[in-house]
Amino acid sequence: MVSDLILGIESSCDDTSVGVVGRDGQVLSNIISSQAELHSVYGGVYPQLASREHLRAVLPTVELAMKAADVSHADLKAIAVTRGPGLIGSLIVGVDTARALARGWGLPIIGVNHLRGHVRSADLEETRVEYPAMILLVSGGHTLLAHMTSPRSIELLGSTRDDSVGEAYDKTARLLGKGYPGGPIVDKMAASGSARFDLPRPMVNNGLDFSFSGLKTAVRMLVERSEQLDQDDVAASFVDAVLDVLTSKVSRALELRKSSSLIVVGGVAASPPLRERMAAVCAEHQVRLCLPPVKWATDNGAMIALAAWDYVDNHVGADLSPKANLGLAAW
Template structure:
């Protein structure tokens, strides 16, 4: 097989990223420009500001990715871009850039589902997928259990009914005075505390693989208020540890039950919260005694990046599932119809 080179672009939220990926596995470049400092003072991502930063950065980042990969546009086989979900204004910057490049250089255009990208980030570091598999997707906007019967066949078997897990982390962090993004700070404090505070675990119906974190978030807020009303010092490390223990317990146990019911050969972790050390450790420990492989991407491939979009796009390139120039940002795109 001849080498297939894909230029991939990711602008779904607050990272502007471009990458060149060979054969869906080898990352020749993966440039990421983060906007965290711009959004930190607001306590979250401001869509208008995110879009403006993408406009300023996109051409620079694409040029840097091409230069680092040491390839020309004539060497490329396709241009891939995140089609959705995400912030519509942010998505449009990447989509229009990809369409312009594809048109100018007569290259196939491939729209990619952002979550498919997170799942296929695993392909960049592991030998191969082993089907059937379950993907645990955990990020600021998504919490899902996805059954994969084969490549590209996604079936969502469980999803959050309210807050995504990353969203819950950020809201709890804000409540206890931690800066945005809150997830890494809570993960760090949890490692220094003990889960001594009783907090709820939302298991929902016995056969459900859905998630719910709004009640847990409310319980943390009430706990903080109770300590303040009693004029007592808040045990912030223990509260972080208790919150994280509740989250991880539900995520891991539902994943374990799904793995058993669907008789899967592999668990893949995906999304920005996949960088959480507590979750990574718990997932590995839980499946250590099982005949189920656990794949977890390295930290730099957990958060939004274009290399993961290139990995997922390789599937569509090989089956010639190309997009037209009417491709648009689609915040509501369906993973199962990716």
């Protein structure tokens, strides 16, 4: 009987995903039920619709993941589930489903911090990270820098004071009349444009915190001033500003903390220009760049399952009682 497998459920935002992963990061399956088309009309995630769609999709997604992995519940060591941070309605669907499955199958349940899941995604399928490691986590809901001396020791160095970089991408796509999610759209437009507009680089030389609300406002004012603007040039100017900020912050963090690796994770880590910039930063500072394969950059159940092994191996539990504060889960 196989016992070194964990089933991971991820439902923190708008994707329902379930994965089956081994202790070494081997991914037996990972199924994603995407809601992107459902939310595209709103230019972003509509929380009530997201939770309803999770409720409809979660059990069929579990069944598909188990079938794709060719395992039964008897082959599992535990069930892992994202316990926060995220949209509370979406989180509740995942947590309640995991509770029910754990009780029915007689398995332990592990609540996993969504951000730890992203960090561990860099080791899916292949061990990449060498410690100590610097982390740049960039997604639709989060932008932060942290330092890890080991998988159990994480020090937060800086985070966004307002909007995440992923949210700024989505808003820019909306201002340009494009769809959702905005990241791939804006990057594709930027590749055909010229960064000829002088957009601000908020807090670029100020500490390790981030701010993107001013950049969003600058893009909106630029678009509103003229209807004749080349949209590809606007996108290129926006992306260039974002990359300048991220590059500056990461370089400063690497100067402050000794690191063997730079881990770049989160949905925005799928961005080709960001990957190129971070490769250049790593070459300059002589550290190893650790990127998850693009398919593991966005939210997925596999990363939650792999992160759960950190809890299992260190005999650490997480509060999944009905009164647990799911929105403020600790690392």
